[in-house]
Amino acid sequence: MPPYNASRRRQKSPPPGETGQEALYLRFLSEKQVGVKVKLRDGETVSGWIEYFDDRMIRLTREGQPNLFIYKHQIRSITESSRRDDPRRRARRVEEAARSEEEIH
Numbered sequence: 001m002p003p004y005n006a007s008r009r010r011q012k013s014p015p016p017g018e019t020g021q022e023a024l025y026l027r028f029l030s031e032k033q034v035g036v037k038v039k040l041r042d043g044e045t046v047s048g049w050i051e052y053f054d055d056r057m058i059r060l061t062r063e064g065q066p067n068l069f070i071y072k073h074q075i076r077s078i079t080e081s082s083r084r085d086d087p088r089r090r091a092r093r094v095e096e097a098a099r100s101e102e103e104i105h
Helices: 021-032 087-104
Strands: 035-040 045-053 057-061 068-071 075-080
Touching: 021 045, 035 057, 045 068
Parallel strands: none
Antiparallel strands: 035 045, 035 075, 045 057, 057 068
């Protein structure tokens, strides 16, 4: 059997450091005002929705509490809150239902 020729083996390139998916996902969360829970590297968890983001930080808007600017390097994870827990969505549904009732009558 001939020796394995390493030069014939195709070299794999390392995975890209940036895929662009982070920005797309953050834009989706921001535009839809999806409630999120942000777990920080120190273990603290804060909730709200992402109003603004750039390549270094996010702005977390919170109901009845001060808004936060959080550097991305301080974030361990971001998870979507249950949509049932989001009071803005519930209020929006109530408003839409009231409008459709008015249109019917």
